[in-house]
Amino acid sequence: MDDEIVEPGTGGRRWVTSADVAREAGVSRAAVSRAFTPGASVAPETRRRILAAADAVGYRPNAIARSLNTRRSGIIGVVITEIANPFYARLLEALGIALQERGLMPLVSVAPDPEATDELLVRLLSYQVDGVVVASATLSSGIAARCAAARTPIVLVDRRAGEHGREAALVGADNVGGGHLVADLLAAAGHRRHAFLAGIEATSTSTERERGFVSGLAAHGLTLTAREVGRFSYVGGRDAALRLLGRADRPDAVFCANDEMALGLMDAARATFGLRIPQDLSVVGFDDTPSAALASYRLTTVAQDVTELAEAAVTAVQEHTGSVAASARYRLIPCRLVLRESARLPPPPASTLHDPNAMTTAAVPPSGRMPAAG
Amino acid sequence: MDDEIVEPGTGGRRWVTSADVAREAGVSRAAVSRAFTPGASVAPETRRRILAAADAVGYRPNAIARSLNTRRSGIIGVVITEIANPFYARLLEALGIALQERGLMPLVSVAPDPEATDELLVRLLSYQVDGVVVASATLSSGIAARCAAARTPIVLVDRRAGEHGREAALVGADNVGGGHLVADLLAAAGHRRHAFLAGIEATSTSTERERGFVSGLAAHGLTLTAREVGRFSYVGGRDAALRLLGRADRPDAVFCANDEMALGLMDAARATFGLRIPQDLSVVGFDDTPSAALASYRLTTVAQDVTELAEAAVTAVQEHTGSVAASARYRLIPCRLVLRESARLPPPPASTLHDPNAMTTAAVPPSGRMPAAG
């Protein structure tokens, strides 16, 4: 192997090519190509000889050169935000694995804020990605149109379509259904004064969880007693607890739009108000992050099936490779309750044993309604 | 723009090319190329005309085609494991941002287990990545040699070199120094019976943290009273607490190789042994995960500077693009103590105020010793 010869002007690198294999195996480069192309016509003995030669010289087809030819890179862009957030961390891991299992590679862009999404998408497009999964923000119409022109399908995860619903497939947790689950649980357990702790006002995840909760209570003839905003953070949850729990009509159950706020609220309820959980106050979170299972919290929460979310997103991208994602196509993934000890339960026979490994209720079917425009 | 004409055999996609821009601007494709190549010779007026035309037709250079020419893809492979683990999540986020800021793109491979690393690396090589950051496992010598042949530098993060130290740069936290910090803190606070809770026996992170702790105690004329293995997990930490705290010579301080085990140990110490933390038992973790700051734990811990770790890794990759990483090159990033409330402190004047926002001590300089071969 004489690859130590460095050609000038090639950045000091030279790759093992199909020409090296062809020489070694005594065939043409076309035969080498065909030996590595599923379904291509090549004699079995020739193929064997080529693969042996490829192994000997350390050759593997250049995916970059292939993609120039085939117009398929095998690369899927993934635009994501806050990887340190447990939900996004799990989502990215699940996306990565789902893509790898299908022979695809995730080219990851980390959006420091939602506004960076457009710029990152343009950069991804220049790498001729076969599709993009966006879990950071909604898209501007300019970018959506640009992806459509390039026949690069977009799949939005847990985001609302807005005015460009025609150019993106949408995949998301059934947040409304999740809110319903919580309402059903708390109402059945006899709570009288329910509160909702929102994340950030403009976010669809927060508003949908609230909508499910409110409509679920209404189905039991109940209304929301109190509502605060906690900014999706531990500190925000703790601060909101001061306002919620200081009321004369103090809630006896609080549904928090995410786990982190729920933990903050629990700590403040105990430390500042001396409340026992769940005896004096039931608390329910959303997302089933690892902290929810800690013995100091044992948080009852709603879990998204992140693996299925990722599978659905990857499937949607694959179904539309080379074209434009079908318009107004939305896939809802059902949520499920994870019962631990932070919320009082309905009386038996509906209740089941609690053990350190949380029990999970059956998922409710997706609510089936299309989400409102963002 | 007539890109609706779909050529047969092209996967249904056609990209806007430099030929479209050339036609629009009345120049050659070479001029278009030069307008987008920094330092290339092109008249300012011509350049302006070309950029306007490119904007009008929605053109951006095809990074794939460029990389075929230049032998530089601008893509860096990142092999990582357990993204849901807070440390790896933060590392990946920091790597992503550091790469993006340098105009590089991370092609991410998620290793379900360390054994998958080799196979994932081969796949990354076929995408002609400019380098690889590996944070999942050490490498086999076959793969390391292959990367060297391709002049694709490897940077290992928090991994030991093993027998292929010549082909990879190494970047990692100064775990030994971190262990020293803990020993100094606990000894100065007057603890008499120190214990170490290891993660997994064969891992360098656990053994180095232990080594720093033990040698730090020795410098104070102290020895380790007890030692257990917690498998880096919450449950493991809880189980180990039963063994550690049930001893006749019960430790008054425990240094855990990671935060997760520390939380488990704290929960068991309180619930099973009725111990107060830190009055009866001081507990120190490692990694400063988000859970460490929860009010129910307020864990004193050792933080790695993940941002600096990522910066160092990306810098190392960039310095060696097109060549082989320098042999036996190791960059240690100092750790720092994050003082919260789980460990008793030395008496004043050394002590400072504690507030809900944890105080941090100055980082100790790296221990400066080369790590032992894995």
Add this chain to the structure above:
DNA sequence: ACGACCTTTGCACACGTGTGCAAAGCTTTC
């Protein structure tokens, strides 16, 4: 053995772009 049919193979071109080099064009100096 010959013809029909099928399989395999190599040639040459395509994919989109960067660049060496020669020619064209422009600017400065005398």
Add this chain to the structure above:
DNA sequence: GAAAGCTTTGCACACGTGTGCAAAGGTCGT
């Protein structure tokens, strides 16, 4: 105006591979 020097420009080839197509080779049936 002419010569020298500098800048700009387009051509044609390279990069590594996939594939249409024609030629070569192999197999089967009569």
